Amino acid sequence: MLGISHLLISGTATSLLLGTANPAVIAVGAIAGLLPDIDISTSPAGRVLPWVSSFFESKMPHRSCTHSLVASAVVAVVGYGVALFHPQFINLVHALTIGYTFGWFADVFTRGGVEMFWPSPVRCVCPGNRNLRLRTGSNAEYFVLVLLIAIALAVFNINNSGGLFNQFNRLIASTSGAVQIYNQSGSTHKIIANIKGVRSGDRVKVDSKFLIIQSYGQGFIVLDQQTDKLYKASTEPDAQIIVEQITADVGTNAITTIETIFLEDEPIGAAIAKFNRAGAMVFISGQLSADDFDTSIIPRDPYQFKFIDATSTNINLEAAPLQIVIKFLGDEFATGSLQVRSIVSSS
Helix, strand or coil: CCHHHHHHHHHHHHHHHHCCCCHHHHHHHHHHCCHHHHHCCCCHHHHHCHHHHHHHHHHCCCCCHHHCHHHHHHHHHHHHHHHHHCHHHHHHHHHHHHHHHHHHHHHHHECCCECCCCCCCCCECCCCCHHHCECCCCHHHHHHHHHHHHHHHHHHHHHHCCCHHHHHHHHHCCHHHHHHHHHHHCCCEEEEEEEEEEECCCCCEEEEEEEEEEEECCEEEEEECCCCEEEEEECCCCCCEEEEEEEEEEEEEEEEEEEEEEEEEEEHHHHHHHHCCCCEEEEEEEEEECCCCCHHHCCCCCCCCCCEEECCCEEEEEEEEHHHHHHHHCCCEEEEEEEEEEEEECC
16 A cells, blocks of 8 residues: 555544544544555655664565564554653554554555465455455555545534534534533633524524623523623523534634632722723622612613622622623722633633
């Protein structure tokens, strides 16, 4: 089998099994697919390591020891042994093991087959009819090569878009798919939710894009960036948007940070003023206690998420926009803790 065929098979298998589009990981897997042919001097691996190749070539036939389960086991033991002391290389070891194994297994479909169970000399081949097996450099192999390129491009595209699981969830508009995308990329990117459903208050149809602020209950708190209104989007009864279908896309780069601050009978506005930074979207959550708080000043919108809930002695905040908190609660003295979520766009 041609070297490029081994590269494509092993690289594609690595990407598919690890669910990755990382070029370094895929490259390790692809190159590992060439290593089993170290037992012949005319192969790419044999030309790079001629002294190793000459040893195997003089001691045993082509596609024997290096094309076996024993060889894969040795590669795995050595690789994972190194990873025990250098865990940062674990994904590369995964790629090495997968790439090497698929590299020699592909030769099962050639005319000569491989000694899969070496040291047993029995050769494993598929299919049984010798004339249907691949011959190196034949038209049949070039046809397979074209198919491999198409499959590789499809796999890389799927993994670059979040993986097969995410693509399936996107197809069926599953909430779990949106949750996974948010969990994977929500700290470094804006996550855009494409929501179809109805508003619980008046049953108006919803089919629009929203920015996910945070997960909440079985759904999300989302922001309509055109109106700056917040909603809980979920299938739960207390949601303002009852979700029928939801998918998520990774948007522009944005760093999300969460900081905790503590108040001890001090003005709320003064405590959070430092987070009022240009270019940042800031949301406040937490519980505070106050003395004789006037609840009549709290803004109320029956169609919007209730991000401020208060009694005369307690104030509960959940993803409350910073500017609104400063406007309505800024002069209020309170005690308690707050979590400040800042979403800052980055280039």
